[in-house]
Amino acid sequence: MSASPLLISPNSVLANALLRSIDMLRPRVxxxxxxxxxxxxxxxxxxxxxxxxxxxxxxAFLLAKIARREFPVETSVRFGAxxxxxxxxxxxxxxxxxxQATYFHALGKAGVDELIDTYYRAFFDSLxxxxxxxxxxxxxxxxxxxxxxxxxxxRTLERLDEIRWWLAPSHGVVHVRVPCPQCGWAExxxxxxxxxxxxxxxxRFAAVCLDHGPYEIDVDPENRTYVDLATLYRNLxxxxxxxxxxxxxxxxxxxxxxxxxxxLVDGALGALDAPGTRMPIRIFTPQVLAPxxxxxxxxxxxxxxxxxxxxxxxxxxxxxxxxxxxTDHYVDALLWLVGELLTDPKHFFRSxxxxxxxxxxxxxxxxxxxxxxxxxxxxxxxYFDLIxxxxxxTEIRVDDSSRKRLxxxxxxxxxxxxxxxxxxxxxxxxxADFDEMFEHEPVSSVNxxxxxxxxxxxxxxxxxxxxxxLGVVAIGIELVGL
Ligand SMILES: [Zn+2]
Numbered sequence: 001m002s003a004s005p006l007l008i009s010p011n012s013v014l015a016n017a018l019l020r021s022i023d024m025l026r027p028r029v030x031x032x033x034x035x036x037x038x039x040x041x042x043x044x045x046x047x048x049x050x051x052x053x054x055x056x057x058x059x060a061f062l063l064a065k066i067a068r069r070e071f072p073v074e075t076s077v078r079f080g081a082x083x084x085x086x087x088x089x090x091x092x093x094x095x096x097x098x099x100q101a102t103y104f105h106a107l108g109k110a111g112v113d114e115l116i117d118t119y120y121r122a123f124f125d126s127l128x129x130x131x132x133x134x135x136x137x138x139x140x141x142x143x144x145x146x147x148x149x150x151x152x153x154x155r156t157l158e159r160l161d162e163i164r165w166w167l168a169p170s171h172g173v174v175h176v177r178v179p180c181p182q183c184g185w186a187e188x189x190x191x192x193x194x195x196x197x198x199x200x201x202x203x204r205f206a207a208v209c210l211d212h213g214p215y216e217i218d219v220d221p222e223n224r225t226y227v228d229l230a231t232l233y234r235n236l237x238x239x240x241x242x243x244x245x246x247x248x249x250x251x252x253x254x255x256x257x258x259x260x261x262x263x264l265v266d267g268a269l270g271a272l273d274a275p276g277t278r279m280p281i282r283i284f285t286p287q288v289l290a291p292x293x294x295x296x297x298x299x300x301x302x303x304x305x306x307x308x309x310x311x312x313x314x315x316x317x318x319x320x321x322x323x324x325x326x327t328d329h330y331v332d333a334l335l336w337l338v339g340e341l342l343t344d345p346k347h348f349f350r351s352x353x354x355x356x357x358x359x360x361x362x363x364x365x366x367x368x369x370x371x372x373x374x375x376x377x378x379x380x381x382x383y384f385d386l387i388x389x390x391x392x393x394t395e396i397r398v399d400d401s402s403r404k405r406l407x408x409x410x411x412x413x414x415x416x417x418x419x420x421x422x423x424x425x426x427x428x429x430x431x432a433d434f435d436e437m438f439e440h441e442p443v444s445s446v447n448x449x450x451x452x453x454x455x456x457x458x459x460x461x462x463x464x465x466x467x468x469x470l471g472v473v474a475i476g477i478e479l480v481g482l
Pocket of ligand 1: 181209211213
C-alpha cells in the first residue's frame with residue numbers, strides 16, 4: 001500500500017487550465033520574448049513578518065529559479081519595502097481629520113534600513129543563495145523619488161476623472177498624500193488635500209497641516225517633494241511603469257487576498273487604455289488563514305496577546321523571528337513547503353489554514369535539516385547515472401547568472417526526478433563556446449560513452465545558439481560520500 005499523499009486539493013477553474021503553475025507566464029513570454037523576467041514583491045515593513053508575508057517572498061525566489069530553467073531567460077527578484085505604511089495615526093482634536101506619519105517620516109531612512117536589516121536582509125540573502133537568484137531591494141520612498149515614477153503619476157493625474165471611481169468606488173476621492181514639509185504629517189484621507197494646478201511641467205497640491213496650517217506642494221519629475229499614494233493608486237502607477245519595459249517582463253507576486261482588489265486596478269488600467277499586451281502579469285500566492293477562515297494577521301496577536309493565540313497558530317507563524325532555529329533552517333523548510341505546493345496548480349492556487357500548514361510542515365522530510373546547503377542542477381537520467389557511478393567528472397552548462405555563483409569547493413547536488421547525488425566542485429573553467437570547451441576538456445570526462453561529435457550535437461539540441469552565446473562553463477566534480 002502506498003503512503004497517503006501529503007496534499008489533497010480539489011480542482012479549480014485555474015488549476016484545471018494549467019499543467020504547472022509557472023505556465024501562468026507562458027502566454028506573455030511567448031508574445032513578448034523577454035530577455036529577462038523580474039518577480040516583483042512588495043511588503044509593508046511594519047514589524048516582524050508573519051508566515052503569509054514570507055510565503056509570498058519565498059514563492060518569488062522559487063518561481064525565479066523555475067522560470068530561469070523553463071523559458072529559459074535570466075530572472076531575478078525585486079523587493080519593494082513599503083516604508084509608506086502608517087506608523088502612527090492621530091486625529092485633529094478640533095476638526096477630527098485623521099493625520100498619519102509613514103514609517104519613513106517617523107523613523108527616517110536609517111530607521112527604515114534598520115527595520116529591513118532586522119527582519120528581511122538575512123532571510124533574502126538565504127533565499128538568494130538557496131535559489132541562485134539575485135535580488136534588488138528598494139523602498140517606496142526610493143520609488144516615488146524616481147523621475148520615471150513621478151512622470152507616470154503626473155500622466156495619471158491628467159486623466160484623474162477617468163480613474164477616480166475605480167480607485168475609490170465609494171466616493172470617487174482619490175487619496176494623494178503630500179506630507180507637510182515642516183513636520184512630515186499628512187492627511188490620512190486627504191480630506192483637505194486638493195489638486196490646485198496641473199500642466200505639462202507638474203502638479204501643485206494644497207493641503208492643511210494640523211500644526212502648521214495650509215501649505216502647498218509642487219510635484220514634478222525631478223523635484224524632491226514626497227508623494228504618498230493610497231494602495232490601489234500606488235499599484236496602478238507602479239504597474240503602468242513596469243509594463244513599459246520592452247526587454248524585461250515584470251511579474252507581480254501578491255498574496256491571494258489581492259485577487260479581489262486587482263479588479264479595481266484593472267478597471268483603472270482599462271480606463272487609461274492600457275493595451276492587452278501591457279496588462280500586468282500577476283501571480284497570487286496561497287492565503288494563510290486563521291482558524292476562523294480570515295486571513296492570518298498580526299491583529300490576532302494585538303487583539304489577544306501572545307498567550308491567547310488559537311492553539312492552531314504556532315508562534316512562528318505570526319512572528320517568523322520566533323522560528324526555533326537559524327535563518328537557513330527556516331528558509332530551507334519554507335522552500336520545501338512552497339516546492340510541495342508548486343508540484344500541482346491545484347495545491348498552489350488555493351488557501352491553507354494555519355492548522356493544515358502546520359500539519360504539512362510537520363511532515364517535511366526528517367533529513368531536511370541535515371542536508372547541507374548545495375547548488376542544485378536538474379539533469380537527464382543518462383547523465384545522472386554517469387555522475388552517480390563516478391564516470392562523469394565534468395558537467396557542462398551555459399554560463400548564465402546562476403552559474404556565476406559556483407565556486408571551487410562548493411557542494412553541487414544533481415537531481416533527476418526523485419533521485420539525487422551530491423558532489424563537490426573541484427574546478428571551474430569558462431569558455432567562449434562548446435567547441436573551445438572540447439579543445440581543453442577531455443571528452444571522456446564529460447561523457448565516456450559518446451564521441452566528441454555526438455556530444456556536441458546532443459548539447460546543441462539542449463542549448464540553442466542564443467544560450468550558447470552566454471559562454472560555457474565546465475564544472476569539475478567529485479562524488480561526496482555521506
Ligand atoms: Zn506640519
